[in-house]
Amino acid sequence: MLNTRARILDTAQRLFAEQGYQHTSVRQIAERLGLTKTAVLYHFPAKVDILLALAEPFLADLEAAVGVAEDRWGAIEGLLEAHLKHRHLLHNNVLQDLAMMAQESVARRYARLMLEANRLVAGPGPDFATKVQAAQAIAMLSDPVIIYADAPIDDLRAAVLAGVKAFYSDDSE
Template structure:
């Protein structure tokens, strides 16, 4: 029975940590990182500052933890993709999984877009940029033409456009995600087929 209680305590602690992250990210995105205080986060959660300190000592700790949690699927994708053959199927799967990872991390990207100075200061943007370059390198064939290299890179940026540029479109979010994914997959397919043509004698 003791094990069950410990497990319940652990789960509650995890739930509280998640709630803090969700509320903090919402406030950071709405009113800016600098203008949001730990006290405000605690008030929105209806907990004391002491309870908040139990999980996070600073706003920076909260933000870095959010980034690490939401960026983990992208890191796992880079690791997975790096061990796969450079087939068209692998590349299409990378684009599909990246689309899913971005959808899960959309609140973080909204924050990054609206708080660019903070993102630069905490080096969050730098880490994310490295992950993107890693993904691009996995997609791009070594002997791809410049045009095909641009297509591969554009596939990744197309997925980002679905989060930022197209966020005001009055369409079902899942329909939009599928349309964006279709265009990104087409770009990867064109680039791969271009590289395959170049390889033929």
């Protein structure tokens, strides 16, 4: 059974997906759980703290992927796995409600991670065209996962990797 904090996050994520972050109140989260608003605020002092807690596992998984990647394909596969793992969160917070990325701390951390991923994918000493190509390859990882979040995960993984491999088909790496 989930602890209270985990139940709050699960319920908040569902409500944010149903009606958006801006249209969901702490009171609604509490009522859905059969708790008081004060009980929810004990765990999360403000609604934005719930949003930040929802973003944390995704950002941590991106950091882990970037941290262990040693080359282009290691970075691509690691980033893809992080996106796949959090595909429903991303789908709801990118296609329906941009509240999560509107949080400065989330946006800064995400941008830093994507810049590091771009560096890894571009490889050592890249020219401008190679840097642009790396950015394109990384963008190819998130968009299909966000758009097709409900597709079978193995099919989605295979299709995305096939697309990235085709993109780099003229490349010797």
